[in-house]
Amino acid sequence: MRIAVLPGDGIGPEITAQAVKVLQAVARAGVKCEYQQAPVGGAGYDAAGDPLPEATLHLAEQSDAVLLGAVGGYQYDQLPREQRPERGLLRLRKSLGLFSNLRPARLYAELSDASSLKAEVIAGLDLMIVRELTGDVYFGQPRGLRRNDSGEREGFDTMLYSESEIRRIAHVGFQTAAARGNKLCSVDKANVLETSMLWREVVTEVAKDYPAVQLRHMYVDNAAMQLVRDPRQFDVIVTGNLFGDILSDQAAMLTGSIGMLPSASLNEFGKGLYEPIHGSAPDIAGKDLANPLAMILSVALMMRYTFRRPELGRSIEAAVEKVLAQSYRTPDIFERGARKVGTEEMGDAVIAALRFN
Numbered sequence: 271m272r273i274a275v276l277p278g279d280g281i282g283p284e285i286t287a288q289a290v291k292v293l294q295a296v297a298r299a300g301v302k303c304e305y306q307q308a309p310v311g312g313a314g315y316d317a318a319g320d321p322l323p324e325a326t327l328h329l330a331e332q333s334d335a336v337l338l339g340a341v342g343g344y345q346y347d348q349l350p351r352e353q354r355p356e357r358g359l360l361r362l363r364k365s366l367g368l369f370s371n372l373r374p375a376r377l378y379a380e381l382s383d384a385s386s387l388k389a390e391v392i393a394g395l396d397l398m399i400v401r402e403l404t405g406d407v408y409f410g411q412p413r414g415l416r417r418n419d420s421g422e423r424e425g426f427d428t429m430l431y432s433e434s435e436i437r438r439i440a441h442v443g444f445q446t447a448a449a450r451g452n453k454l455c456s457v458d459k460a461n462v463l464e465t466s467m468l469w470r471e472v473v474t475e476v477a478k479d480y481p482a483v484q485l486r487h488m489y490v491d492n493a494a495m496q497l498v499r500d501p502r503q504f505d506v507i508v509t510g511n512l513f514g515d516i517l518s519d520q521a522a523m524l525t526g527s528i529g530m531l532p533s534a535s536l537n538e539f540g541k542g543l544y545e546p547i548h549g550s551a552p553d554i555a556g557k558d559l560a561n562p563l564a565m566i567l568s569v570a571l572m573m574r575y576t577f578r579r580p581e582l583g584r585s586i587e588a589a590v591e592k593v594l595a596q597s598y599r600t601p602d603i604f605e606r607g608a609r610k611v612g613t614e615e616m617g618d619a620v621i622a623a624l625r626f627n
């Protein structure tokens with residue numbers, strides 16, 4: 271397996287260094303993997319005047335998986351739109367055809383106080399949101415600004431999904447559910463939107479291929495409510511780009527800690543971009559304060575979805591659980607009585623806890 275490692279900006283390089291230690295441990299355990307680093311985001315702009323330098327895109331295209339830290343920084347905020355760090359990331363996702371975004375939201379027992387919900391509502395939460403990433407109202411044409419007949423300004427976007435786009439993300443949803451608890455909830459707004467009516471029809475058709483998976487449909491407004499009322503009713507949620515954007519942030523925050531949550535964005539061949547859901551945290555960059563666990567857990571997702579070695583992913587997740595049980599805490603998840611450590615020491619603790627069977 272060839273991995274493109276793109277540390278990016280801010281805390282990106284610090285947390286990526288910890289994830290690379292995990293990759294090296296995986297390699298020592300006899301799994302063939304090699305990696306190469308390249309700049310992206312602000313680092314890409316600094317190195318080559320482009321947030322996605324051609325050499326970086328080429329490396330990503332030639333690799334089986336991409337491991338990305340985070341991009342962005344105050345010093346790049348005034349750049350023209352196309353040169354901003356975030357544009358590099360969007361172009362990378364688009365170029366690699368990463369249409370499915372998997373975001374697990376899991377509450378670790380040791381961190382149950384971090385959630386704003388009551389412990390009895392949230393204990394044991396473990397759900398996965400599968401979000402379509404390359405279609406919907408973010409990409410539909412036409413879109414724009416215009417003046418209407420009375421001279422008033424109007425903004426407009428087009429919500430649009432083709433049958434094939436719905437079908438392929440529905441398959442990812444069902445396959446993800448089949449590998450977990452066999453429960454899939456498809457979220458739409460089929461009482462109002464034509465796009466959602468088609469979405470519901472196609473998802474229902476795809477369900478015939480997965481008789482063991484129990485499918486239900488839910489309107490997005492109800493899903494938003496149910497996620498805070500009783501989030502444990504969900505195992506896997508599949509939804510479009512716009513609804514997924516909002517619901518996945520909501521689900522992530524149920525767990526209370528942004529530094530703990532990984533994500534995977536996959537194309538149809540299983541190639542994936544793996545990254546934490548948080549940004550480059552310029553406020554704490556370079557201070558050995560960042561939590562590297564979301565980044566390390568992104569490597570676990572890589573083992574599951576690109577390497578197709580779920581047992582390796584499980585080993586990495588077990589190591590993270592172990593260091594939490596041993597009370598290691600970076601400042602963002604620190605509580606009284608715990609053992610406060612920096613980025614580097616947390617990475618080392620995970621390596622020490624790592625066991626491959």
Ligand code: NAD
Pocket residue numbers: 281339340341342343344356359528529545547548549550551552553554559560561562564602
């Ligand atoms: P952020 O996620 O970077 O930070 C939000 C807060 O969470 C900050 O207080 C930060 O210190 C803290 N935080 C984030 N990750 C942490 C970690 N691993 N450990 C401990 N604390 C952590 O979001 P922001 O401040 O809105 O954005 C900062 C920059 O990141 C911006 O330039 C933004 O555009 C960019 N960004 C990039 C991505 C990405 O690369 N995928 C995602 C979101 C934001």
